[in-house]
Amino acid sequence: MNRASLIFAVLLAVLVPLSLLAGRVWIAPADFGPGNTLLILAELRLPRAVLAITIGAGLGAAGAAMQGYLRNPLADPGLFGIAPMAALGAVASFWFSAAIPPAWAPWSLPLMALAGAGLGMALLALIAGRTSSDAAGGAGGGIALFTLAGLMLASLAGALTALAITLAPNPFALSEIVMWLNGALTDRSWREVAIAAPLTAAGIAVLALAARSLDALTLGEEAARSMGIEPRRLLALLVVGIGLTVGAGVAVAGIIGFVGLVVPHLVRPFTNRLPSSLILPSALAGACLVLAADSVVRVLPLVTELRLGIALSLIGAPFFGWLLLRMRQGRL
Amino acid sequence: MLAADNLALMRGGREVVTGLSAALKPGTITAIVGPNGAGKSSLLLGLAGLLAPASGSVTLDGEILARLHPRVRAQSIGYLPQAPDIAWDVAVEALVALGRLPWRDRGTAAIEAALVALDLEPLRHRPVSQLSGGERARVLLARVLAGEPRWILADEPLAALDLAHQLSLIAHLKACARPENGAAQGVVVVLHDLGLAMNHADRVLVMKDGHLIADGPPNIALAPQVIAQGWGVRARWLGDPGAQALIVGEEPEQADGG
Structure with missing residues (x-):
């Protein structure tokens, strides 16, 4: 465990109890006891906190891996098109809600979202097989071509999602879809935790396996291959790792942007800047960020709760602009 | 071989x-x-x-x-x-250490030897963005040597x-x-x-x-005839063995070869 991991682990340990106490109903530490307080904690706030940690950790780790893979500090896990594919799957579940037996209803959205993410991963793997064999034959392309393929997938999924929304069967479904797309953690239960946590943990473990290979990419694709890195294996690890973390996140919370982009930048100054040193601390820092943001939106005195996805984009977009300015000054 | x-x-x-x-x-x-x-x-x-x-x-x-x-x-x-x-602004030592990737070990001795061989010990903690062109070339070679x-x-x-x-x-x-x-x-x-x-x-x-x-x-x-064949220019070598310089010019054929 490096210094950055320690810093963000401590921060997370401080944030968790604070987040449990914060909400519409403030809980003073002295109030711990039987009755409503315990119920609120165990059935509302604890699963929500665990879910925030899970999703933040997944997005943070995915962002660190993605920036390492693309050798670009402005890369985001969304670039692979997996999140839009998962969202497409989720939106499709609103369409089929009438056809799904009631017993299955609570599971249909997350499962369809995971299916969308899985389809996205399969398509990427198909494209990847092509691009990496081209690269070995010296045709070039490689990572750049693959990224463009991911963007293509993202815009296709986005267009299909928009189509599904405009053709929504009824106004109620429409508003439900739009609300859901702006990610949130409101009213989540242990069921969502049971779906997302194991998948996210597996995804982070897969990304950790890719860590040293990502380091090798620091000097470019050819240098990495000369150090024994197999591009196809690295790409497979990355697609699976990002598919699991991002797919699981979208399945239970909708689209939450900018975490994957922003978090590695917060972590980088505390590390040696190689991708391998970023993945675990970025998972911890992502957990801190999402947990803190979700606690804040919960206590804001608004008529309806501010959606977490909107809140993070409101913070993330200006931060992205600031990054661009810093890059122009050559300080990144 | x-x-x-x-x-x-x-x-x-x-x-x-x-x-x-x-x-x-x-x-x-x-x-x-x-x-x-x-x-x-x-x-x-x-x-x-x-x-x-x-x-x-x-x-x-x-x-x-x-x-x-x-x-x-x-x-x-x-x-x-x-x-x-170099995609990330890492310190010299961390960049040289990448050379150990094929071995999957820490390889401390090999990294030290590479830093010493290329006179990089004083620069080991310096970020690569702050290196001159010559220092950078040495660091990149040290990565290979590690x-x-x-x-x-x-x-x-x-x-x-x-x-x-x-x-x-x-x-x-x-x-x-x-x-x-x-x-x-x-x-x-x-x-x-x-x-x-x-x-x-x-x-x-x-x-x-x-x-x-x-x-x-x-x-x-x-030899000048190889240079003529390869590059399509007339050229000849001047100077002593080990310190020769190539003179390139449109001279008559008979002046070639020195």
Whole structure:
């Protein structure tokens, strides 16, 4: 465990109890006891906190891996098109809600979202097989071509999602879809935790396996291959790792942007800047960020709760602009 | 022995190296030269096992390179790409340590040795963005040396350096090929500057259009008639062996050859 991991682990340990106490109903530490307080904690706030940690950790780790893979500090896990594919799957579940037996209803959205993410991963793997064999034959392309393929997938999924929304069967479904797309953690239960946590943990473990290979990419694709890195294996690890973390996140919370982009930048100054040193601390820092943001939106005195996805984009977009300015000054 | 046997390489659907055979020995510096587009960098990639042969083969001590596990190959052959951009602003020491990736160990002793060999100890904590061009070239070579390869294949390692830094990097490469103690490494460099090849290489491979047009000690492989054939210019060498300079000009044929 490096210094950055320690810093963000401590921060997370401080944030968790604070987040449990914060909400519409403030809980003073002295109030711990039987009755409503315990119920609120165990059935509302604890699963929500665990879910925030899970999703933040997944997005943070995915962002660190993605920036390492693309050798670009402005890369985001969304670039692979997996999140839009998962969202497409989720939106499709609103369409089929009438056809799904009631017993299955609570599971249909997350499962369809995971299916969308899985389809996205399969398509990427198909494209990847092509691009990496081209690269070995010296045709070039490689990572750049693959990224463009991911963007293509993202815009296709986005267009299909928009189509599904405009053709929504009824106004109620429409508003439900739009609300859901702006990610949130409101009213989540242990069921969502049971779906997302194991998948996210597996995804982070897969990304950790890719860590040293990502380091090798620091000097470019050819240098990495000369150090024994197999591009196809690295790409497979990355697609699976990002598919699991991002797919699981979208399945239970909708689209939450900018975490994957922003978090590695917060972590980088505390590390040696190689991708391998970023993945675990970025998972911890992502957990801190999402947990803190979700606690804040919960206590804001608004008529309806501010959606977490909107809140993070409101913070993330200006931060992205600031990054661009810093890059122009050559300080990144 | 690193040997190409009737090697053909394809890049972007085009044959860039054709029927090329050459057996390289450790303990020597081999320079690959040729006009632009001759296939020098492709040949180097092929010898490094990074570009699979379209036909023919590359062998390392008799074993077909393409059949070696990538990590085993990487432990034997170090490859230095031409002027790579370094994606992350890491410290010198961390960058050099990347050279241990093929071994999957910490390799502290090898990293230290590489830092010492290239006079980088005072710079070990400096971020790579704050290095001069010469320091950067040394750091990149140190990364290769940290992997303790038996072969060092470098694509134009001297291209962006001034005279003094060129000489110092050549001295480091010579130390690899002819070490005071330890095993001699094989050094293969793609060079643009024929003078550097003439004065410092033990053997020169001259390429044109994917073929070898000359192969031998520099004074033979870089004879004026070879330069005329390869580059289409008249040229002659001036100066003493080890410090010769190429004079290029449109002189009459009979004045050639010195």
